Amino acid sequence: MIVGIPQEIKNNESRVGMTPGGVFELTKNNHTVYVQSGAGLGSGFNNEDYQQAGAAILDTIAQVYAMSDMIVKVKEPIEEEYNLIREGQILFTYFHFASSEALTKAMIKQKAICIAYETVEDNDGTLPLLTPMSEVAGRMAIQQGAKYLEKPVKGRGVLLGGVPGVAPGKVLVLGAGVVGVQAAKMAAGLGAHVTILDVNMKRLRYVNDVMPPHVTTEFSNEFNIRKHIKTHDLIIGGVLLKGAKAPNLITRDMLKEMKPGTVIVDVAVDQGGCVETTKPTTHQDPIYIIDDVVHYSVANMPGAVPYTSTMALTNVTLPYTLKLANLGWQAACEQDASLHKGLNIVSGKIVYNEIIEAFGWEEALA
Numbered sequence: 001m002i003v004g005i006p007q008e009i010k011n012n013e014s015r016v017g018m019t020p021g022g023v024f025e026l027t028k029n030n031h032t033v034y035v036q037s038g039a040g041l042g043s044g045f046n047n048e049d050y051q052q053a054g055a056a057i058l059d060t061i062a063q064v065y066a067m068s069d070m071i072v073k074v075k076e077p078i079e080e081e082y083n084l085i086r087e088g089q090i091l092f093t094y095f096h097f098a099s100s101e102a103l104t105k106a107m108i109k110q111k112a113i114c115i116a117y118e119t120v121e122d123n124d125g126t127l128p129l130l131t132p133m134s135e136v137a138g139r140m141a142i143q144q145g146a147k148y149l150e151k152p153v154k155g156r157g158v159l160l161g162g163v164p165g166v167a168p169g170k171v172l173v174l175g176a177g178v179v180g181v182q183a184a185k186m187a188a189g190l191g192a193h194v195t196i197l198d199v200n201m202k203r204l205r206y207v208n209d210v211m212p213p214h215v216t217t218e219f220s221n222e223f224n225i226r227k228h229i230k231t232h233d234l235i236i237g238g239v240l241l242k243g244a245k246a247p248n249l250i251t252r253d254m255l256k257e258m259k260p261g262t263v264i265v266d267v268a269v270d271q272g273g274c275v276e277t278t279k280p281t282t283h284q285d286p287i288y289i290i291d292d293v294v295h296y297s298v299a300n301m302p303g304a305v306p307y308t309s310t311m312a313l314t315n316v317t318l319p320y321t322l323k324l325a326n327l328g329w330q331a332a333c334e335q336d337a338s339l340h341k342g343l344n345i346v347s348g349k350i351v352y353n354e355i356i357e358a359f360g361w362e363e364a365l366a
């Protein structure tokens with residue numbers, strides 16, 4: 001198969017769809033790999049690194065799309081890319097369709113085979129291709145939150161760890177999944193007091209077992225959320241309903257209950273966010289303020305640490321990329337139930353119900 005790796009063109013997205021190590025494995029299996037010139041630079045890989053691994057370099061993104069049977073990338077295609085996508089072409093990347101009707105309609109129109117990293121699902125319900133980026137984003141959420149709690153950027157002016165004689169800051173984490181646990185771990189490491197909420201008791205039991213005593217667990221419901229937002233300095237949104245629009249756990253009226261300068265880092269923004277006032281922002285312009293509450297909602301947080309993120313991503317995507325290249329998408333998805341769950345749109349038809357539900361459509365637009 002011919003596999004193409006275009007440069008990411010989303011704002012401040014420096015990750016790339018594959019490392020030279022990934023290219024090496026594909027070419028070893030007799031596949032052809034085209035990499036757009038300069039695509040890996042942001043992650044520390046130059047054209048020669050890819051050539052030595054067996055790739056051929058193409059000058060433009062248009063050439064990469066035109067010459068490849070399968071495109072492997074990181075973020076969803078953006079508008080400039082829509083018309084480059086060909087009927088029957090496999091796109092293996094993050095899509096987060098439920099948060100964008102425009103993207104969904106565009107991919108239906110292009111009749112591509114859209115396999116979404118974020119819905120590839122193992123038997124135990126875990127999401128192997130989302131997990132490493134959630135690990136990155138969960139850890140980063142505390143770094144970013146701590147920064148925006150500083151007064152010059154309109155935060156409360158609280159140091160998360162406190163100092164001797166002064167109490168530490170308080171961090172409220174919504175969702176005890178991958179993002180939530182990684183965020184809680186980092187915040188606890190800084191010495192902050194952490195409250196973590198989930199509706200899944202198994203996850204709360206796990207957190208309770210592995211975290212230090214200054215991380216406390218509570219069941220997630222409106223009563224508890226309303227209680228805690230009044231006293232916490234930093235709120236992390238890490239909930240997920242697989243493939244679906246995130247539930248609005250914090251509504252607009254609740255902002256008035258928070259202390260001025262409270263910071264919300266809504267990591268779940270890529271699935272629409274779990275805060276009513278969340279709207280996607282970029283690394284260039286990451287925050288906005290409503291009712292004195294600082295909102296940080298960058299939809300591609302790991303893009304800011306591409307050296308770590310590109311390696312972590314290829315580690316998990318490569319076995320699936322190889323399977324798709326070796327067998328073709330139909331046979332690969334028939335053989336591998338986890339990969340099958342990644343099918344979101346196939347030749348113009350939505351095959352993942354939560355997307356149809358997110359837009360309130362009656363049926364898959366075909």
Ligand SMILES: NC(=O)C1=CN([C@@H]2O[C@H](COP(=O)(O)OP(=O)(O)OC[C@H]3O[C@@H](n4cnc5c(N)ncnc54)[C@H](O)[C@@H]3O)[C@@H](O)[C@H]2O)C=CC1
Pocket residue numbers: 118130131133134135137174175176177178179180197198199200203220221238239240241247249266267268269270271298299300301302
């Ligand atoms: N902004 C960014 O750059 C990135 C965003 N993400 C996003 O972060 C979100 C979380 O991802 P993961 O942690 O991997 O998901 P996960 O599936 O590991 O965890 C989600 C948790 O939310 C919980 N949950 C569901 N409903 C809830 C409720 N009403 N209250 C409290 N908890 C609830 C679930 O029980 C689960 O434990 C996803 O939307 C993911 O796409 C992930 C990576 C990067």
Ligand SMILES: CC(=O)C(=O)O
Pocket residue numbers: 094118130133134270299300301302303
């Ligand atoms: C998961 C995701 O959307 C990201 O890594 O950007």
Ligand SMILES: [Mg+2]
Pocket residue numbers: 270299300301
């Ligand atoms: Mg994202």
